Amino acid sequence: MEAFETIKKISAQLKDLSGAASLLGWDQEVYMPAGAIERRATQLGTLAALRHRILAEELAPLLPRVETASLNEKERLNLAQLRLQTQKALKLPAAFVQAQAELAARTQYAWEQAKKQASWQAFCPALEQMVDSKHREAEYYGYTNSPYEALMDSYEPGLTLAEVDPIFEQLLAGLVPLLKSLQGQPQVPDAFLATPVGKDAQWALSMRLLAEMGFDLQHGRQDLSTHPFTTSAGPEDVRLTTLIVERDMQAMLYSTLHEMGHGLYEQGLPAHAYGLPEGEASSLSLHESQSRLWENNIGRSQAFCQWLFPLLAEYMPHALAGKTPEDLYRAVNKVQPGPIRIQADELTYHTHILLRYQVERQLIEGRLAVRDIPDYWSAFLLQHLGIQPTTEADGPLQDIHWAIGAIGYFPTYTLGSLYAAQQYAHMAQQLPELQAQLRTGHFAPIHAWLRQRVHQYGSLYSAREWSLQVLGEPLDPRYFLRYLSDKLVQVYALPIA
């Protein structure tokens, strides 16, 4: 047991360092003065190098020494995950880890500047360096199939391309006919949500939603950023950002609900397991399942719209005069292809993910050059959604992910939506009063359900294992297809297929 106690202590120190790095990263996005970027990059590099060194010199040598017989079930799972994670992390040389952390901070900055100028050209050199770095990362990990698979594994342990491709196929096979069936239908009116509402009022509503829906503001906070994100400086310090667009109340509403879902997951992780896999969020598909669940399955449900309507009316009374909760429900579920992923409806969203998945995979497999992305992007959107981005800022510059080195991440967004629908179906079965509770803003049973079924496990299981263990079945895209099709039949008053 002694070795395991020491392992817990060292893991906690490592987590202190990554919490500090998270705060530096958060600060870089929301408050850091622009001229500090180079130094911030080296600071993050130093923290990453130190973490790597402690991992290699202190944690790794202890891992084989633990006598597993003396551990209980959870401790055994923690140890097994720690061994896996450490083994993978130590495939990267320390100098590489440091350089990549520095590069990520710089590339992120280059992306922000390029986005302001709406110039992909301006972003190319930085992204090329990052793609090169990620390619080397994949080589360090090693792979049998594709270097992309090696990268994807960091976000979704164990996920293979042989799983991803059929999922997208199955999904698109359901979504494409659904989209077609909406063509020619009278569009649902949503212009009233474009009534301008001032920044202060939107901010006040956003904070109120967080408070009323159970995000713990004693152990978290919210700020503004151009690209909404969630990060944790520690389990008691979960930081969300949202964005405000004066003529688009939905942008704030659903960014807030989305990031809140991520934040509730972080707040729900067992704090007693600080630094251990049990205390860490699991794969990104499960993380995304939490954000999509609150944003869509809950946040765009009929029952929730009934609760939201009077609240919203306090902040935009003129816009909602003469409207009903049903109008709100229909408006927020309007299907309309557009260029921006985070503002996409639930149906066309996955086309955006497919695009990014194809781009990043081809980038890493050397089949697409960074400079050719905008053309590929436009052609893909035109072909699949019949639209084109108006500027490069609304095109491939819209997302932060590649800039921070998150390549191999996007498929988890689709998996997250699928898991969310599957969870929601199970939840609805197990909480028979769910709809009534949503209508009255009674969210505690949902929190309890999610903590017990999802949060408490941290990353003791991969998403695949978790699904089998907890839901008793593997990931099944049919849940999502059924959920969405049922909703759109209702919203668009379609003939039932």
Add this chain to the structure above:
Amino acid sequence: MEAFETIKKISAQLKDLSGAASLLGWDQEVYMPAGAIERRATQLGTLAALRHRILAEELAPLLPRVETASLNEKERLNLAQLRLQTQKALKLPAAFVQAQAELAARTQYAWEQAKKQASWQAFCPALEQMVDSKHREAEYYGYTNSPYEALMDSYEPGLTLAEVDPIFEQLLAGLVPLLKSLQGQPQVPDAFLATPVGKDAQWALSMRLLAEMGFDLQHGRQDLSTHPFTTSAGPEDVRLTTLIVERDMQAMLYSTLHEMGHGLYEQGLPAHAYGLPEGEASSLSLHESQSRLWENNIGRSQAFCQWLFPLLAEYMPHALAGKTPEDLYRAVNKVQPGPIRIQADELTYHTHILLRYQVERQLIEGRLAVRDIPDYWSAFLLQHLGIQPTTEADGPLQDIHWAIGAIGYFPTYTLGSLYAAQQYAHMAQQLPELQAQLRTGHFAPIHAWLRQRVHQYGSLYSAREWSLQVLGEPLDPRYFLRYLSDKLVQVYALPIA
């Protein structure tokens, strides 16, 4: 040379870590959710322990190996200071450093809570622990005279009690009669500065002052906090805070100028010497000389008030209607004993410092108990200034210093004022157009003077050495006494002594 290059590299890493810790500390004061305090404390402890370890295991062994013959003058000075600082730092055991960093974060939080409740009682247990920890720190350093001297040395290297006491005596011998000479004089009108001005307008003015006076907002920022402070997350990331009191424009004005002075010093340090003593601020008396210089010698001068007046009038037009720059000049130099140190006039300010110096010295020498401070405080203020704090929040709870373990720090505030007056006298001689430049808001020559005479040296010299080297004379309180007496004779139209 090779060893010295490695030393520079390790020093830069250490500075990366202290920059990260500074950001965590800044965040704790301005944005951190309250429930994160315990974790923040351990994070800061981990960072401090790591710094200490790198210092002990990596930096210290290299220091004796450098062949000084191969170094130039500045490198030699850097090395000598590094050796001194490292030797001192390593007198503290790593576990102690970690525990004290954690304690500081917790005590700071306890102080904030106690201040909100205006309850010294609530703060006592935390402060008692801190005093105990600081006493142990002094024991680790070792001392011949007083443990207080050992602590003071951390803020003002080489300063002895044998120097401090006569300085206070000489100062008070000049200030007490000056204060007496004002009694019975008609008081200068300053009520117009208590006209309420909204938070947004005050904030806008504060930011405008920073910009117009040369604080580089590309490499720094300002936020709000209850206790204004300055910290650096790096030389390109200098963070100020100010406070806003709706019915007291002076509180914001002079907090902003004061912290800006600290910030300009941090921004003026040679960034190429990142991590080396040359790149670090010198003793706190020189740091405070920069803040007091901008706050008082410049900020409360007749010429500056002429520049400030029309600017101020944009933000409080009604209050300044019918007033003149001369009215402003007199108002901001009004002498009026009050309970709050940071709002004290330049004359009674040093009585506040003397009080804190006596309290903290007696605390560390075991001659005063934490719980007896409020009585001591009241009696002292009554005796020396004829006033008493209205609540404990306005009494010994007003300052953050002891809470964060800064005991032995306060005397440097008085030294800072003295150095500021001495610098200002030299500057005025060397910049014959100084008054005209202040009247027109032309601050560049002042920045250049300060960078060349003060900032560029970093901490290559102690304040005492710096004074001899650069001003060509030791610290001399007569500069301050002459400066203040000249000004008050003018403001109060006193008969010239």
